Amino acid sequence: MSQTFAAHDLLFKMMISEAEIQERVKEMGAELTARYMDKNPLFVGVLNGAFIFTADLMRACNLACEVDFVRISSYAGLQSTGQIDLIMELKTSIKARHLIIVEDIIDTGRTLHHFIAQLKKQEPASIAIATLLLKPEALEYPLDIDFIGFDIPNKFVIGYGLDYDEQGRHLNAIYQLVEAE
Ligand code: 5GP
Numbered sequence: 001m002s003q004t005f006a007a008h009d010l011l012f013k014m015m016i017s018e019a020e021i022q023e024r025v026k027e028m029g030a031e032l033t034a035r036y037m038d039k040n041p042l043f044v045g046v047l048n049g050a051f052i053f054t055a056d057l058m059r060a061c062n063l064a065c066e067v068d069f070v071r072i073s074s075y076a077g078l079q080s081t082g083q084i085d086l087i088m089e090l091k092t093s094i095k096a097r098h099l100i101i102v103e104d105i106i107d108t109g110r111t112l113h114h115f116i117a118q119l120k121k122q123e124p125a126s127i128a129i130a131t132l133l134l135k136p137e138a139l140e141y142p143l144d145i146d147f148i149g150f151d152i153p154n155k156f157v158i159g160y161g162l163d164y165d166e167q168g169r170h171l172n173a174i175y176q177l178v179e180a181e
């Protein structure tokens with residue numbers, strides 16, 4: 001796997017390898033299996049970024065489970081826009097269901113903070129968050145995050161579902177922006 005990747009006008013370098021991701025996803029799957037055995041949890045993947053992580057995390061679990069997807073916010077370029085829109089809603093009724101919200105990355109926490117407040121109104125049995133990546137230094141909104149793949153520094157990253165203006169989602173590793181000196 002290549003150590004660098006060029007997307008549009010920017011250069012990225014590898015931060016987390018494919019092997020490291022796969023190992024961590026397996027561990028998270030084992031944790032979820034233990035926690036949710038006989039609860040038939042509903043994985044709620046947040047599109048587009050979490051599509052690969054959701055697929056891998058589900059397959060790392062060994063239990064009865066279901067999946068649905070939402071599409072929430074716009075994230076144009078490198079900065080969070082502050083705009084929360086539910087563009088695509090859940091098809092599944094979540095009342096009395098055990099939800100596992102699956103995110104690619106939590107930055108400020110704004111997206112999930114607002115989304116979870118909306119979900120609670122529909123009275124699920126429980127809500128947990130599973131995120132592949134967390135930027136602890138960037139977190140601004142209160143959020144209980146149950147399952148974290150990796151804490152990363154406050155860098156812009158792509159790969160494994162994450163994009164820079166739609167490029168880079170197909171990469172099997174996580175790449176960080178190389179900043180100009
Ligand atoms: P938050 O609402 O937590 O500030 O932002 C969460 C969303 O912003 C993520 O789901 C993701 O779509 C986007 N985001 C935050 N940081 C990054 C990043 O470093 N790279 C990419 N590609 N998207 C990010």
Ligand code: MG
Nearest residue numbers: 046049050104
């Ligand atoms: Mg996302």
